[in-house]
Amino acid sequence: MIEFKSVRKKYGRKKVLQDVSFTAQKGNITCLIGINGVGKSTVLKAIMGLTPIDGGSILIDGMPVGKHIYEHVAYIPDHISMPPNMTVGASMQFMKDFYASWNEARAEEMLTFFKLKRSDRISELSKGNTAKLNLLHGLSLDVEYVLMDEPFSGIDAFSREQITEVFTSKLVEDRGVIITTHEINDIEHLIDEVVLLDNGFVKSQFNCEDMRMQEGKSVMDVMREVYIG
Amino acid sequence: MNRFWKLLHMEVSRFWKLYITLFAMTLLMQGGGILYVCNRYMQTVKDKMGPAASTYAQYAEEHGVVTFSDILSEAQLYFLAPIALCIGGMGLYVFLIWYREWMGKNMFIYRLLMLPTERRHLYVAKLSAILLFVIGLVAFQLLILPLESALFTSVIDQALRGSTESVTSIIQNHAFLQILVPRTFTEFVMYYGGGALFVIVMFTAILLERSYRLKGIAAGVIYVGAAVLLMIAPMLIMNRDMNDYLYPNEIFIIELTIAILIGMMSLAISFFLMNKKLSV
Numbered sequence: 001m002i003e004f005k006s007v008r009k010k011y012g013r014k015k016v017l018q019d020v021s022f023t024a025q026k027g028n029i030t031c032l033i034g035i036n037g038v039g040k041s042t043v044l045k046a047i048m049g050l051t052p053i054d055g056g057s058i059l060i061d062g063m064p065v066g067k068h069i070y071e072h073v074a075y076i077p078d079h080i081s082m083p084p085n086m087t088v089g090a091s092m093q094f095m096k097d098f099y100a101s102w103n104e105a106r107a108e109e110m111l112t113f114f115k116l117k118r119s120d121r122i123s124e125l126s127k128g129n130t131a132k133l134n135l136l137h138g139l140s141l142d143v144e145y146v147l148m149d150e151p152f153s154g155i156d157a158f159s160r161e162q163i164t165e166v167f168t169s170k171l172v173e174d175r176g177v178i179i180t181t182h183e184i185n186d187i188e189h190l191i192d193e194v195v196l197l198d199n200g201f202v203k204s205q206f207n208c209e210d211m212r213m214q215e216g217k218s219v220m221d222v223m224r225e226v227y228i229g
Numbered sequence: 230m231n232r233f234w235k236l237l238h239m240e241v242s243r244f245w246k247l248y249i250t251l252f253a254m255t256l257l258m259q260g261g262g263i264l265y266v267c268n269r270y271m272q273t274v275k276d277k278m279g280p281a282a283s284t285y286a287q288y289a290e291e292h293g294v295v296t297f298s299d300i301l302s303e304a305q306l307y308f309l310a311p312i313a314l315c316i317g318g319m320g321l322y323v324f325l326i327w328y329r330e331w332m333g334k335n336m337f338i339y340r341l342l343m344l345p346t347e348r349r350h351l352y353v354a355k356l357s358a359i360l361l362f363v364i365g366l367v368a369f370q371l372l373i374l375p376l377e378s379a380l381f382t383s384v385i386d387q388a389l390r391g392s393t394e395s396v397t398s399i400i401q402n403h404a405f406l407q408i409l410v411p412r413t414f415t416e417f418v419m420y421y422g423g424g425a426l427f428v429i430v431m432f433t434a435i436l437l438e439r440s441y442r443l444k445g446i447a448a449g450v451i452y453v454g455a456a457v458l459l460m461i462a463p464m465l466i467m468n469r470d471m472n473d474y475l476y477p478n479e480i481f482i483i484e485l486t487i488a489i490l491i492g493m494m495s496l497a498i499s500f501f502l503m504n505k506k507l508s509v
Contacts, residue, residue, distance in 0.1 A: 050342055050509045070345040081339035083243075097235050098344050122335065 001025050002047060002073075002145060002176060007056035009042055016042050018200030020056070026144055026176040029167070029190055033181060033223065034197035040180035041078070043197075044147045047178075048075045060145070071101045073145040076138035078153055080130050082122055088133055089118030095137055106171070107140035114162065128159030135163060145176040152186050160186060188219050196226050203227075232346040236354035241361065244322070248362060251318055252369050255311040256376075262307020263377050266300050267384035274389065285388035296391035297381045298402040309405060315366050319359065323428055326355050327435045331509075338509050348503040352432065359428050363421075367409050374399055415481060426488050426495075430456045433495040433502075440506035452498075456491050460484065 002024040009017040016039040024030040032040045045051040047058055049065040060069050082091045092111075096102045111118070114132040116125075125133065131151065138146055152160050166172065167190045181187060188208075196203040203226045211217050217225075278288055301308055330338035341351055374396050382390065400406040411417040434449030441448060463483045467475065475483075 045509060048343055050339060052506050052508065067345055067347060070343050075339075075343060077339055080335050081337060081343075082335060083337050084333060084335050094239075094340075098232060098346070100345070 001059075001061060002178065003057075003059040004043065004047070005057045005059070007043075007046060007058065008054045009039070009046060009051070010054055015200050017046075017053075020197070020200070020202055022195045022202055022205050024145070024176050024178045024193070027174055028192040029172070029177040029179060030193040030195060031179050031181060031184070031187065031191040031219075032195050032197060033184060033219070035182055035227075038197045039200060040182075040197060041149050044075060044077075044149050044178065044180060047147060048073065050075075071099065071141075072143050073147065074138040074141045074143045076134055076146065076148045076151065078150040080122060080134040080137070082137070084121070084123035086122050087118065088116050088120050088122065088125075091122060091133065091137065092118070092140075095140065099141055101142040103140050103142050106142075107136060110136045110140060110171070128155045131155050131159060131163065135166060139166065139171045143175070145178070146172065148177065148179045150180055150182075152181065152183065164190070184219050184223065191219070194219055194222070196223065198227065232344065233350040233354060236344075236346075236350055237357050237361075240326070240354050240358035244358065244362065247318070247322075248365070251311075251315050251366065255315060255366075255369065256373055258311040259304075259308050259373065259377060260380060262304040263300060263380050264384065265307070266304040267381055270295060270300065270303070271384060271386070271389075285386045289389050294391040295385060295389055297378045297394050298399060299391075300381055300385075301399070301403060312370070312405070312409075319363060319366070322362070323359060323431050324435060326359065327432070327439065331439070336509060342507065342509065348507075349500045352499055352503055356425075356428060356432065360425060363424065370406075370409060371396065418485065419481075422485075422488060426492050429492050429495045429499075433499050436499050436502040436507065440502045440508060456495075459487055459491060463487070 004020055004022050004024075007017050007020045008015070020039070020043065022030075032043060034040050042051060046053050047060070047065065049069070058065055060073060063069070082094070086094070088111075092107055095107075096104060110132075114129070114136065116129060116133055116136070120129075122130065122133065135148075135151065138148070151163055155163075164186065167177075167187070179187065179191070191208055193205065193207055194211075195205045204222065206222065208219060211219075211222060274285070274288055274292075277292070330336065330341060342348065344351070378394070378396075378399065382393075394402070400410050401412075408420055411420055430453055434453050437449040437452060438445035463480060467480065
């Protein structure tokens with residue numbers, strides 16, 4: 001379980017996270033929703049130790065953030081984090097060299113599924129293919145948790161379809177997934193838990209299925225209530 | 230393979246093309262300069278000999294012979310310019326080796342900070358890479374000295390040449406090469422230790438900036454200023470109040486102690502920043 005407890009974070013004078021607490025369970029897809037600039041990406045970066053927090057605590061399976069988590073949690077940012085002059089093959093080799101949890105067979109499977117060529121340079125890939133390679137880097141790690149930052153942002157419909165397919169496959173099954181988005185429509189049917197962020201606070205956390213069953217509301221309905229009133 | 234070695238290998242691979250360019254530039258500029266000066270010398274000799282066509286041996290008797298060190302002094306600009314460019318290039322690379330990780334939309338720093346290894350390995354790999362590159366450039370300079378000496382031999386007539394100089398004597402006759410290749414261990418510690426300390430202090434300033442951005446620039450400038458002040462403090466105090474009070478080796482030990490303290494403090498601050506404060 002990933003526990004985010006009363007986390008505070010400010011950039012300069014701007015308080016991005018004021019008192020954010022939520023949990024994400026293994027086996028669930030938890031979606032962080034909020035408008036741009038609300039701190040969704042900051043939450044993921046904080047979990048990965050990529051930005052220091054000003055207060056609160058973050059625990060992953062009861063342990064604080066440290067180098068040991070990188071074999072247990074994969075982060076897929078909204079951009080690829082490899083040098084542009086690297087080839088697809090070299091980037092996979094880099095991951096294999098550094099991560100004991102790298103699953104070469106799965107990487108090969110995804111390479112074929114996404115129709116990526118090893119010899120292509122990252123700088124020459126289309127936006128959709130870059131997003132797919134980014135996904136390949138993250139999902140080819142045998143980790144318990146995967147964090148994804150806006151995986152559908154700015155990519156074409158066909159790439160979107162392929163990436164959505166990944167969510168319903170064994171690649172994501174049994175893992176704890178935290179995904180951020182400001183466009184819920186594409187993934188509403190995939191997610192289990194929703195955390196609504198606004199003005200540095202968690203406005204609401206709920207289980208989608210329970211919300212549908214008990215109150216007959218979709219995620220969009222709850223968002224309207226929370227954000228528009 | 231240990232992840233530190235992998236990181237070091239990666240750093241070396243990423244600089245490889247630029248490094249070869251520095252080697253090629255040094256070889257071409259120094260070699261070209263020595264050839265040019267040698268040919269100019271031969272032309273001067275021929276002009277001075279005139280139509281009377283006396284022999285080179287007679288000319289050497291009248292005007293004296295020329296050594297490779299003499300030619301090196303004449304070709305100073307061609308010889309020192311590439312070295313200065315290499316030093317400047319390495320100086321710039323001290324910054325680039327960090328800042329490139331944050332450059333562009335595909336920021337590599339995300340991946341580097343998420344590697345399942347101690348973050349200090351990343352720091353030490355970058356530091357080791359810079360030191361290796363510097364040592365490599367010096368080694369290359371030493372390797373091409375005999376080649377340049379051979380160029381001298383091939384252009385200057387035997388009758389005009391002084392006795393053949395060994396690489397050691399070429400270095401001893403050249404003020405700047407004496408710094409590149411120190412004669413004593415104390416000099417080695419002074420020049421190369423000083424260089425390494427400069428890199429370590431600059432790394433701390435860079436990491437301060439990357440951790441605290443605008444405030445970090447101020448902190449970095451203050452830190453570098455304080456380090457410089459600490460290093461020159463013994464000299465300042467000696468000049469003002471304690472003229473000739475201490476022996477040179479005592480001053481050296483004081484400076485060495487201060488340098489080690491600054492180095493250790495810089496490393497401690499850098500590792501702390503990397504673990505706790507660095508932000509993507």
